[in-house]
Structure formats: C-alpha cells, structure tokens
Amino acid sequence: MDTRNTDGNSVRDVIVIGAGQAGGPLASALASSGRRVTVIEQAHVGGTCVNEGCTPTKTMIASARVAYLARRSQDYGVHTGEVSVDFAQVQRRKDQVVEQFRSGSTDSLTSSGAELLMGRARFTGPRQIQVTLADGRQQDLQAPLVILNTGARPTWPDLPGLREVGALDSTSLLALKELPEHLVILGGGYIGLEFGQAFARFGSRVTVIEHGPRLAAREDPDVAEALQQALEQDGVTFMLETQALRAQRTDAGVELVVQGKDGEQTLRGSHLLVAAGRTPNTDDMGLAEAGIEVNDHGYIVVDGHLQTTAEGVYALGDVKGGPAFTHISYDDYRILRDALLHGKVRSTSDRPVPYTVFTDPQLARVGLSETEARKQNRPVRIYTLPMARVARAIETDETRGLMKAVVDDHTDQLLGATVLGLDGGEVLSVLEVAMMGGVTATQLREGVFSHPTLSESLNNLFMGTPVKVQPESTPA
Incomplete structure (x- = not known):
C-alpha cells in the first residue's frame, strides 16, 4: 500500500539512491528484513564495478593475457601459427560477462522485495526526494533513512580541444568496435596502466603521457620502476614529466600537443584515452537542500560510521571519497547493515585497505x-x-x-x-x-x-x- 504524508509524498522506510556494490546489497538486506525499500538507479544496477569497471576491464585483460602467452609459446617449447586478435570477439565475450553479472545483481535486488525505479533522484528537502523517471514522469518520495551510493565518473581535464576531438574515457573505450592503431593515454595512473598494457598486447601502439616524474606515485620507487619496465617490455611507451597543452582532430585521428623535458612536441594517434582520475556523482543532486555537505572535491563528507552531515542520511562507496575500490564499497554495506539490522557498531577507520592493480x-x-x-x-x-x-x-x-x-x-x-x-x-x-x-x-x-x-x-x-x-x- 502506498502511504502518503501531508505533503503528498509517497513514504518509504528506506530510499537508496544508486544500486552499486553497496547500495544494491544493502537495499536487498533491508527489504528482506521487512522494510519498504525503494532503490533509484539512473543507469544500471551493479554500479561502476559490474558495468564499466572491474568486470569488463578484467575480462578484456584476460583476453590480452592469452594473446601475450600465445606469442610467447615458443619460450615454453610450444609452436603455434601467427597470433591474431579478433577484437570484436573480445568485446562480445566482455559484453556477455557484464550482462551475466548485471542480470544477477538486478535479480538479487528485485527478488528481495525492493522497489526499483529507473530515473534521476534529486533532494527537495531533508530526506525528501524527487525522482525523474526515464519516461519523464516525476515521483516524490520521503523516508526517515536515505542511503547514497551514486559513485563517481571519469574526470575530464580542462584541456583545450579535448572534448571536441572525440577523446574516450574509461567507459566509452569499452564500447570501441575497432582496435586502435595508436592509443594515446592521458594519465599514468592505475586505469591508464591496465588499459595501456592490455591494448599493447592486443596489438595497438600505446603511448602514455604522465605529468609526474614516475608512474604509480603512491608506490615505492623500486616497485614503480619494476612495473614500468614490465610494461615497456610489453610495448608501452611512457612520456614522464610531460604536460598536455591542447588537442585537435585531424583526418588521421587525434593530435595532442605536449610540453616535456625536450620542449613542445605534437603526438599523433588514432585514439585518445583520458585517464585522469574520477569525479564524484554529487552535482545537481540538491544536496544543499538536504543539509548534506561535500568537501572541496565534491565528495560527500561522512564520519567513521558513514553518517553524512544530515540526520538519517548515509553515504557509501566512491561518492564519499577515500579508497575507490569495490571491496571497500562492499564493506561499507556490511558496516551499515550490521549497524541497522544487528546492532553491531564498526568504524571505517579500523579496517585494512588492500588493493590489486591488474597489470601483468x-x-x-x-x-x-x-x-x-x-x-x-x-x-x-x-x-x-x-x-x-x-x-x-x-x-x-x-x-x-x-x-x-x-x-x-x-x-x-x-x-x-x-x-x-x-x-x-x-x-x-x-x-x-x-x-x-x-x-x-x-x-x-x-x-x-x-x-x-x-x-x-x-x-x-x-x-x-x-x-x-x-x-x-x-x-x-
């Protein structure tokens, strides 16, 4: 039964905005406990991990590793013919795995009894949400408990010409139909390194532009150096201490003007990948209307128990900043689940933060x-x-x-x-x-x-x- 308050808002026990690796499982757990739960998802269930992150990229990386090992077969005394990559089949395999995982996440959510609304959510007041559905209709909801799990998206630097040249980010790169002849990557972080090695193994020429003096800046210098050597052995070219200045489109592809230790030069590639970090999905959500504070980078401010500055509102996963890993997002879910359903109190401050970068x-x-x-x-x-x-x-x-x-x-x-x-x-x-x-x-x-x-x-x-x-x- 749809209960409404005096303002005409439909009342729920819990509203979850974003069905990522924290929001989806938490919604299922709360719905299974008998609470009326509505989940609002703008794009697709499963979040970045299933749809644009871990699942598709690691599936493609597995194909790239097979190509690498096939080319090395003679090192093991195994002789094969010429190795070629059917990039369309690589993409089909990736899409099949993504669909399998996405469908599983959706089925798990809906079978719990949670209501799933596909649309965009915006706060109109404290714990009051207006949902613009995919068909344009609007629905007003209210709940004493609101969970935010809206994640993050690729960051686009303010670089002249970047958006006009048809540059790719980590999401649009996954939809490529053809293998790039020369992939230029702007950013030497973990995303750029994983993609760089994978496409080099597929057969692309790959150049990585990094403004810092070395790769993987958070790692020890000897570790970063060993990683760079491994990727160079696989055919990746690195330009360190190099700043991108502007980009422009040509008949042959993309030109990127950069400034490095040897002065200004122009790089020419068939494709340009922007791998310059992530931006939280907090803009245009009406957070100020709900009393929810964000920091200077747009991430939602939370305490050690994931509580925002607004009573009854919690933020989980990448949108709150900190380590942007799926397993951290999932542990956020467990912390809040245990607090809400089992009376167990745990803080984010006392957990380990492991991570693995799937280079090879x-x-x-x-x-x-x-x-x-x-x-x-x-x-x-x-x-x-x-x-x-x-x-x-x-x-x-x-x-x-x-x-x-x-x-x-x-x-x-x-x-x-x-x-x-x-x-x-x-x-x-x-x-x-x-x-x-x-x-x-x-x-x-x-x-x-x-x-x-x-x-x-x-x-x-x-x-x-x-x-x-x-x-x-x-x-x-």
Whole structure:
C-alpha cells in the first residue's frame, strides 16, 4: 500500500539512491528484513564495478593475457601459427560477462522485495526526494533513512580541444568496435596502466603521457620502476614529466600537443584515452537542500560510521571519497547493515585497505609501504625478494617483479606488504590474513607451505637479510 504524508509524498522506510556494490546489497538486506525499500538507479544496477569497471576491464585483460602467452609459446617449447586478435570477439565475450553479472545483481535486488525505479533522484528537502523517471514522469518520495551510493565518473581535464576531438574515457573505450592503431593515454595512473598494457598486447601502439616524474606515485620507487619496465617490455611507451597543452582532430585521428623535458612536441594517434582520475556523482543532486555537505572535491563528507552531515542520511562507496575500490564499497554495506539490522557498531577507520592493480605482473598492496614507514619515522625492517628468486615464478617463466614486506622491528608484526608479481593479489591476501591474525614475520619464515606454490616464497622473503630503518634521533 502506498502511504502518503501531508505533503503528498509517497513514504518509504528506506530510499537508496544508486544500486552499486553497496547500495544494491544493502537495499536487498533491508527489504528482506521487512522494510519498504525503494532503490533509484539512473543507469544500471551493479554500479561502476559490474558495468564499466572491474568486470569488463578484467575480462578484456584476460583476453590480452592469452594473446601475450600465445606469442610467447615458443619460450615454453610450444609452436603455434601467427597470433591474431579478433577484437570484436573480445568485446562480445566482455559484453556477455557484464550482462551475466548485471542480470544477477538486478535479480538479487528485485527478488528481495525492493522497489526499483529507473530515473534521476534529486533532494527537495531533508530526506525528501524527487525522482525523474526515464519516461519523464516525476515521483516524490520521503523516508526517515536515505542511503547514497551514486559513485563517481571519469574526470575530464580542462584541456583545450579535448572534448571536441572525440577523446574516450574509461567507459566509452569499452564500447570501441575497432582496435586502435595508436592509443594515446592521458594519465599514468592505475586505469591508464591496465588499459595501456592490455591494448599493447592486443596489438595497438600505446603511448602514455604522465605529468609526474614516475608512474604509480603512491608506490615505492623500486616497485614503480619494476612495473614500468614490465610494461615497456610489453610495448608501452611512457612520456614522464610531460604536460598536455591542447588537442585537435585531424583526418588521421587525434593530435595532442605536449610540453616535456625536450620542449613542445605534437603526438599523433588514432585514439585518445583520458585517464585522469574520477569525479564524484554529487552535482545537481540538491544536496544543499538536504543539509548534506561535500568537501572541496565534491565528495560527500561522512564520519567513521558513514553518517553524512544530515540526520538519517548515509553515504557509501566512491561518492564519499577515500579508497575507490569495490571491496571497500562492499564493506561499507556490511558496516551499515550490521549497524541497522544487528546492532553491531564498526568504524571505517579500523579496517585494512588492500588493493590489486591488474597489470601483468599484478601489483598488490596492503598496509604501510617502505616510503610511508620512513615518513612515520618508525623502527622497521624491510624485506625484499625479487620474483626471479621464486621457484614457482621460474618454473612458469613469469619472473618479473618483486615482493616487499614492512615489519615492526620491536614486535615482529607485519605492518604492510607489496607484491608485484604473478598472481600478486593472491599472495598479498595471504600476507593480509597474517596481519589480521597477528602472525609474525618469524612464523611466516618458519611456516610450512605446500611446494612449489607462490605462497611458499614467503619463507624465502623473510629468510632474507632485511634493511633496518631506525627512527632519527630528535635533538634535545
């Protein structure tokens, strides 16, 4: 039964705006508990991860890796014919996987009893929402509990000519029908690196423009250098400390004028990808009308329990800023679910934040890096092991990269780890579980792991001679 208040608004128990990896599961959980839940989604259920992020990109990266291994078959004593890539089939396979995941997310949501409205939501007052449906009709809703999970979108720099030249972002690139002859990528962050290596393996010429002095700025310099070397081996060209000035369209494609260490020059490519970060989807939502504050970058301000500055309104996932990872968004859901349904209080401040970049080799990290430990002036030991000394990596001829671990010199506890290597994300997960369980470096060194696995290399990592970092003394 549709209940209305004195203002004529339809009243719900919960309104969820955005059906991403936090909003969808939370709506399902609350609806299954008997609450009247309405979900408002502008584009598609599943959020960025399922539709434009993890699922499509990692599916394409898997195809690119097969092409890479096929070209390397002779290294393993296997002889094949000429390797070619059917890019249309790569895209069809990707689309099939996306549709499978999207349909599953939609079915899970609707089967819970939640109402799904496809349209755009805007606040008209505290916890009052006006929905403009896909057919143009409007519906006014109100609820004592509102959840925001609207995510983020690709950022477009204010660069002359950029939008006029038909440049692509990480979403529109996924819809390409033809393989780029020369893909120029503006931005050397994780998105640009994943796409750059994948398209190089598909057969495109790839040039990455990065304004900073090195790639992967949040990583230790030795890790970033090893990653760059691996991608260069796969055919990616990098131009560091280079600033894009303007873009223009030509009959042959796109021209990008850049300023670098060697002065101004013009790059010519068939396609231009903008990979310059993400912008939160908070504009034109009427947040001020609801008393919801955003920071200088447009991200919604929340406390450790995901509460916004407006009573009864919470924000989950990328829209609140912080680590923009699917697993963090999903954990946001669990934090709020447990608080609302089970009376369990947990904060976002006490959780680990692991991540994996799906380059090849994978780059995975959790906790402190060596650089961060040094900045904090902590007494630590740094253990490093090249993948070239890992038995499983040698056997599979996948020896690019290295492992690093940061260990407290007093307690022997693991404070952080980085794995750049074959299945680096899986090995990193073993180290994260060790951190969660308080397992010491000595216990990992003496642990019995099955041979020959990648995890067994943790014995060797902690058997090595560490670099000790001691706090600098403070003058009296």
